[in-house]
Amino acid sequence: MTTTLPLLLLMTSLLPAAVTFFLAQDSHILRNTLQLGGAVIKLGLIVWMLFAVATGATYEAEFPLAPGLVILLRIDALALLFISLSGALWLLTTIYAIAYFGTKAELSRFFGFFSLCVAATTGLALSGSLISFFIFFELLTLSTWPLVAHKQNKPSLAAAKVYFTYALPGSAALLWAIIWLESATGPVLFTEPPDLSGLDPAALRAIFALFIIGVGVKAALVPLHGWLPAAMAAPAPVSALLHAVAVVKAGAFGVVRIVYDVFGAENMTALGVGVPLAIVASVTIVWGSFRALQQDEIKKRLAFSTVSQVSYIVLGAALASPLAMIGGLVHLVHQGLMKITLFFCAGIYDERAGIKRIEGLNGMGKQMPWTSACFSIGAMGMIGLPPLAGFISKFYLGLGAMEAGAPWVLAVLLASTLLNAAYFLPLLYRLWFLPRAEDARGDERASGLVLPAVVTAAATLGVGLLAASPISPLGWATLIVTQGYGP
Secondary structure, rough: OHHHHHHHHHHHHHHHHHHHOOOOOOOOHHHHHHHHHHHHHHHHHHHHHHHHHHHHEEEEEEEEEEEEEEEEEEOHHHHHHHHEEEEEEEHHHHHHHHHHOOOOHHHHHHHHHHHHHHHHHHHHHHHEHHHHHHHHHHHHHHHHHHHHHOOOOHHHHHHHHHHHHHHHHHHHHHHHHHHHHHHHHHOOOOEEEEOOOOHHHHHHHHHHHHHHOOOOOOOOOOOOHHHHHHHHHHHHHHHHHHHHOOHHHHHHHHHHHHHHHHHHHHHHHOOOOOOHHHHHHHHHHHHHHHHHHHHOEEEHHHHHHHHHHHHHHHHHHHHHHHHHHHHHHHHHHHHHHHHHHHHHHHHHHHHHOOOOOOHHHHHHHHHOOHHHHHHHHHHHHHHOOOOOHHHHHHHHHHHHHHHHOHHHHHHHHHHHHOOOOOOHHHHHHHHHHHOOOOOOOOOOOOOHHHHHHHHHHHHHHHHHHOOOOOOOOHHHHHHHHHHHHHH
């Protein structure tokens, strides 16, 4: 059982993808059953393994491809943090996507790549070696490109081209880094960090930089972030997937693996690469917030907000202190809950009220109260108001900055919080305090759209209120750092 569970977890997404591609367009019931069934089974397996891993169990499976080339799937506490997020949000996003698309065209293609994307994300989280990580990292690129281009209109195809333009050089940098490092150390397993003592420090710094460039494209680090706002041409379920579940989280997760499971905090400090990475993350946090402030389209504002918010995870890893690491890891979950709530709501405003731009939100709080309440919770969480999820992340990052001897990070967090307020509070003011336009329309009768947003908004509040619980995201992040990355 210990060797089959990782494969079963991967198959819950891969098999629905393989079958869905061959379904007829009008096979709505079978297609939806496959998608929802796979998501429910995956979530059940995750819950089972959460209890087991918390008590010390391990699950591992190897698949040799060639001498020295092995796909290693391993379930540890860090992998489960990411898989739990993607598994729970996959189920909710599937419900949302089924309601969003209805009986529109090309749904077998869409849901096939949708499931393949989740399979790639799962495999990436399960990867126990650099080679395994790279294989699933590339599968994620190939499976998300058709989702970005799904509408097949000029803006969508242009956005998909921009995505590839950024992703392919990033992949080349990542592969170069892996080959350079493993040519000197042999295959790198995350359970056995390589011995870097015999390598030239200058070469190690160059390899580290290549790694960060490679995963930094998906993490949307400045100046590698340009693809993410462009990808907003995709449908709302894809935007939710890109921002909260898959691509940007894969990049941030990759930074964590590279910093702590490949180089290690001590080597990173000795090489002097932690501070430059923290500065890049800080610039991204502030720059993304400034750019969000300038956007008039709701999804574009949310996209630049993602550019800013995901770098909190990178900042936590770069500071190399236990509390900062906890703050960064818990934000991987917290940002996912908050941001998917906001994108769910943006899609509802678009589909049910035809609202794409910020001025269209005027007075919609009374017209669409459930959607607007969920949007408000997500936005206030992003600002960092207690007791919501975002406050917990920022609080621990601030404590971690002081623990790491980097008080300047507090200024970054303060600036980001003020900018978050500057670009979210006017939206909430429009929703609840401005009069509705006479020709405004909108309703919330589509429960498949509204219910997922209500669940994630409630979770945004719940993980903040229950942060002290050992089974909360904060409790699990603390377990990861205590068991695997503590001093």
